[in-house]
Amino acid sequence: MSEQSLLEIRGLEVVFDGFKALGGVDLTVAAGELRFLIGPNGAGKTTLIDVITGLTRPAAGTVRFAGTELAGRPEHKIVRLGIGRTFQTSVVFEELTVVENLDLAAGFRRPLPTLLRQRRGVSDEVAAALDTIGLGDLADRPAGVLSHGQRQWLEIGMLVAQRPRLLLLDEPVAGMSGDERERTGELLTEIARDHTVIVVEHDMEFLRRYASQVTVLHEGRVLVEGDVAAVQSDPRVQEVYLGRTREEAA
Amino acid sequence: MSDRLRGYALFASISLLLLVVAPLALPAFRLDELAKYLCFAIAALGIGLAWGQGGMLTLGQGVFFGLGGYAMAMYLKLHDAGGDLPDFMVWSGVEHLPALWKPFGNVGIALAAVVAVSVAIAVVLGVLVFRQRVRGAYFAILTQALAAAFVILLVGQQGLTGGTNGLTNFYDVFGRDPEAEGTQRTLYFVTAIVLGVLYLGARQLVKSRFGRLLVAVRDGEDRVRFLGYNPATVKTVTFAISAAMAGLAGALFVPVVGIISPSLLGVVPSLELVVAVAVGGRYALAGAVLGAVVMNYAKTSFSEQWAGGWLYLEGALFILVMTLAPKGAVGLYEQARDALARRRGVPAPAPTAPQEVAA
């Protein structure tokens, strides 16, 4: 593998009850890259993320992260290798405060005995994450009171607090208002400065504004890869994506 | 900080009540009864931890209570027999001391077994079940089946366990006469202090980062994996702690009450412990303790009047609690306190009702 590539996927296949969700995907993501993953419904975007994070087992192929094979490892061990993800429907712990949520996310790197002690104050990485997502005012409120957008940001903050080397965001702006999208875009740009990030997104407007490198998936395979302009003008992409599901792309 | 002070003040006043007022005010046999309720409270504390904080509805705590109780009772029987066979074995025609019994002649081994056997079984069950992500109602059903099987085993192995009668008739409890008032008083103090220490320990655990993690596992086990923790480990550890508490409770119960038998340990007694926790308030450890003491007191006093009536009352009470006050007495108290605060114009803290996640 090349010196800079952080994630290398080769010949990845996933089968659900006879249905081939992924049919031989190759994908390479370099360290420091911000990569967008797009494709029509059922293209296999979320499945791909599920395989990387251990939620789904591949039928064939390899997923190597910084030289380590991921396939077959349990989810929490993959997280410990330095891969974090969010979900389409954000899941934060409503009973716990915003700070407690972040503290939990930062926690697995700490030595075991600290687990038995009470949290005193706010640790540096939690403070930094809190600052990044701009929820400082709500730090000690239970996460249950947050709005949909704030929850997504908290989830992204929890990701940052994990200090992962690779972040996977699954449709971070779905269901957000215009202002919230804007704020999320800024957040994404900021995080991408010092992390490797893969974003699954449906929203074309968001894509045009914040993406540079794009991979298009179609029916479980990589269709096109390249920068935004090249991908948008590619006739195959217009055919399968923009052409057929115009209303979705608009 | 005032919350914390209030907590300490409450704990101190309850300690005062249990350690000073009750021993002075109650006659010896009532104190002995209270000691029995405190034993149940210790087991309930474990349920509060596993169920209230960790979301694991364990319907088989009677098993661990029994394992602790039998370990203690086996030691006491061997001690009483003084080298001969325990009385019930003679009656059942057993000729040699079974191998299973032999280690329990040693007080150190017996006391260690009180906790160790319960913990070992909880760990094995926990690892097998939680690793496979079997949870929620499935876990509840399995623990209930364990309780049912355990009791049938105890009843069936007459020569080993004393069968339906269990183990009873202890004449010498650590060098004292168990019927003597002084002994009962001492046992009461021991039980109350063990409860207090375990309560403080459990409280510390709940407030620690582990406690936060446990709540997170309860509310979103799958999400916790993506924070880099293995929920199966968190749950197994917690389940083992609650089993250890039940084991200790059973071990104290034996000298306090003078018997351990299958009828105290099966599906129904295990469920009754859970009922007590629910009535007291499952989300607060104090609620679990309170519920166990009050429900068992109510059961004793009510059953003295009208035995069948207690079941109606217990059933009805439980239906009412589950329907109207799922957070139990502690929940009602908190509601009342918040309502009062609102009337005084202080904004109440935002309600955050833990919702059971569909399994």
Place this chain on the structure above:
Amino acid sequence: MTTLLNQLPIGLSIGAVLLLIALGLTFTFGQMGVINMAHGEFIMAGAYTAYLLQDWAGSQAVLVALPVAFAVAGALGWVLERTAIRHFYGRPLDTLLLTWGVSLVLQQAARDIFGAPNVQVVAPSWLTGRVEVLGGALPYARLFIMALALACVAGVWLYLDRSRQGRRMRAVVQNRELAAVSGVATGRVDQLTFFIGSGLAGVAGVALTLIGPVGPSLGTYYIVDAFLVVVAGGLGQLRGAVIAAVALGMLNSFAEFWTDASLAKVIVFAVVIGFLQVRPQGLFVLRSRALT
């Protein structure tokens, strides 16, 4: 060898009874997320129905009782669903505890009405004999129970597979929200499921009168095993329930035969735990992609 052969009808008939009980549990659990501990008392109600009908139908009470017990237990289940359980959908642990309260009350009520001692239901004379097969004895009563369970399963299968109501029910089991927005009156479907499931428990109660005496805590002996059937068979799965019920019934009776009665339950428990290591969600699973 003959004694071993004698175990076979015992195991099969216990499996048949477990199946009748588990059918109701697996569908209420799978469809509504409800764990009904009072289900055991519907068994008891069915058995007492047969007992009461003896005054009127004499030795043919068992036969007359089958439809009546189905209706009585079904009605009890329907009332329980309407008054309490429907407020608890999707909260299985809470329903478990709630219905346990109901179960306590029902058991005590039975004790007050019928007395604590067990009562006996006299089997019709045509069910008291036995037939010799391969040197083993097949009691008619046990054969009758197996045939009864077979008939009930066939009925449930026809209902699920052929009737419009049954298709609605399967739709609700698979995706409640989608069924609701597709115009299925989910509330009505739930009521019917509860009625049928509880009714089958009543039928199981009648069957049990052929094996042993009837008492207020009759249901508690079977409910735990029936829940294990649900766990091993997979939620809301007819095939799973059939296979798991027969397997557990057989395992139970053979374990009792080879070791002794007190160890059998422990063995069954260990086997179920072992089985969950291979199939953690039971024999058959409805797949879904959601992160719960």
